[in-house]
Amino acid sequence: MVSYLRIYADARGESHFEDLDIPFEEADFVPPAPPVLLSPSQPASAFSIERVPPGWFGDWHPVPQRLMAVYLSGSGEMVASDGEARDLVPGTILLAEDTTGKGHRSSVTGTEDMHVLILMLPD
Numbered sequence: 001m002v003s004y005l006r007i008y009a010d011a012r013g014e015s016h017f018e019d020l021d022i023p024f025e026e027a028d029f030v031p032p033a034p035p036v037l038l039s040p041s042q043p044a045s046a047f048s049i050e051r052v053p054p055g056w057f058g059d060w061h062p063v064p065q066r067l068m069a070v071y072l073s074g075s076g077e078m079v080a081s082d083g084e085a086r087d088l089v090p091g092t093i094l095l096a097e098d099t100t101g102k103g104h105r106s107s108v109t110g111t112e113d114m115h116v117l118i119l120m121l122p123d
Helices: none
Strands: 003-009 015-021 025-027 036-038 046-052 057-061 067-073 076-080 085-088 093-097 104-108 114-120
Touching: 015 076
Parallel strands: 003 093
Antiparallel strands: 003 015, 025 036, 046 114, 057 104, 067 093, 067 114, 076 085, 076 104
């Protein structure tokens, strides 16, 4: 099973992490090729590639809008306002929904640039 990491703000503005599984169903996505397993489609409004240098640190901040981040290279850490920390390594998929409240801290912990695919999601 493939999973992703969600960060969200509760009613008091505190952020928390949650691990969620991605559901897959068989789909004829690219006929005449054989069927593949595909997750349900979700709308996205824009995308960008973020490059963050080694040593970068972002103190408490919410995300500007709901987004999905796919970590491609480098390594980092994110800390929710409840104190829980998670490593951000290549292959990590993050649904960031902490658009209100204290937000989270994030940093690049490795010695190389971190590259992240950012998919902006509608509200």
